[in-house]
Amino acid sequence: MGMDRHLLERIREHVREAHRMLLISHVAPDGDAIGSLLGLGLLLREQGKDLTLACEDSVPEVYTWLPNSAEIVRQGTGPYDLIISLDCSDVRRMGTVFHPGLAGVPLVNIDHHVTNTRFGAVNWVDPSSVATTQMIVQLAEGMGWPLTPPVADCLLTGLVTDTRSFRTYNVDVAAMRAVLHLMEAGAELNEITRRSLDQRPLASVRLWGQAIEQLDTDGEIMWTEVTRSMRQRWGLGENSDSGLANFLSGVRGSKVVIVFTERDDGIIDVGMRSVPGYDVATVALKLGGGGHPQAAGCTLEGDLPAVQARVLDEVKQSLAATRLEEP
């Protein structure tokens, strides 16, 4: 274990020479984006660094309890002499926070996505980590920075949310060691799990009930939809179906689960989940999206039935191709 010594030294050098840093996490932030941004922010501030924490989109309500979450801004007001991007697999994921005026500033790219395009001056990409916050645990260890309870809470949040409470396929001994390390440092696992994953408004559960009622299947594919009118019925805003695709991915017998969500602007968000051996990232990529082999997504314009037909067609082709490849 332990991170690459050469990379560690390069990051150490960049951090030492920096006077004003900009830390950026990705658009539509999740627990790992917010957790790594706040966790590394606290660690660097304890080292006396002057820094801005930025993310194009606002912090989802379930993460606002994390320390300093109110400090995250939608846009930095430079100048900066170092940028650290967190959990961003490519430049676009930084959104409008990364504007042309920042082009000359050295950028340290810290990310765990296998699809990372290595867009930084320094690129530390570790797909064996289950979350970017797991990498920050390693970084703190390498740097000799102590983990305080607030830092530990932020970092454990990334591990808990990216693994949906340790249930994804990549959770290994190294990930569990990081979890134990963070709990020993004072992170409150139960608080984190309850606040980030388990608390749902009643209306949102009722929406799930309706979406389950409308489940459709075709062979090994199962899908459902969340429309604007369904959300209106329960008085819910966008993103109120988060977690539905994961929940449905546990249904026995289906290889691929798809949730079609009609956004307020009419565009369709397509969330896909699959069992190992069936790669939905390839389909998502083909449709202009991306993700992990077992959890991917894309965004498509058009009316719901047309989008559904197009996606189902692609998934069926992909399932057929996978079957051909089997020995």
Next chain:
Amino acid sequence: MGMDRHLLERIREHVREAHRMLLISHVAPDGDAIGSLLGLGLLLREQGKDLTLACEDSVPEVYTWLPNSAEIVRQGTGPYDLIISLDCSDVRRMGTVFHPGLAGVPLVNIDHHVTNTRFGAVNWVDPSSVATTQMIVQLAEGMGWPLTPPVADCLLTGLVTDTRSFRTYNVDVAAMRAVLHLMEAGAELNEITRRSLDQRPLASVRLWGQAIEQLDTDGEIMWTEVTRSMRQRWGLGENSDSGLANFLSGVRGSKVVIVFTERDDGIIDVGMRSVPGYDVATVALKLGGGGHPQAAGCTLEGDLPAVQARVLDEVKQSLAATRLEEP
């Protein structure tokens, strides 16, 4: 950490002198009952012991993949010179496996329930453990018994299921150390979580959808029911709503969640969940059941509306009393 030295020595002595052992787990077995039974069984067999694994009820399908699960019998065929009860809080929990003919046989009682009645010749009761299998990890360590991958799978199953994938309030550093220890010994966390917690038949998910549709609330209490006719509609047997109460306990705003399940024989199973500060074990105990403060249950005769009225009345009284006690 580490178990009481005196207790360890007494158990060591009993095990050393025993030639034919009967291991018993509780009726209506869960993952901790099956995991501790199979895990300790494998450990003792590796020590060359002759033993019978017994449980009055059959192994739930989600645990049949665990090693040696087919070896569990519904009734031992003695004679035995040692009984070890696992995860049983009182004599009744052993069911018909513990019959009068066994009354003279020394019994080692290993359990993590705070309500344990200490019915054994040796009683090792540790409510600080999240599962009985966590105690078996300690026992193996104390005894110097190596943890093989099959043993580790059985023991991790108890920790995963009793904590619902590490989300209950009692998951602490000691529990997480046991988890890491078992993963280092070769336990496959993902396989265990997927098979024991996340895999649901489509019909069962559809039943959940219907139960969600019928959710009822009264102040801080939320409840729903699973009737025989609902199960018939989806072609499901008893116990097909397992997990529903836990799922609903995440709904924001409710302090107590109750699921009323009409069994095939017409008797009503009452499953209750509560947020910390609200104790449902007391209510369950009053109604002839039992459990933990945040997860308890009882079984009542009568028609569904009458049982619902009775339970709701008790819960309301209990909530009112709790409120009076608040500072």
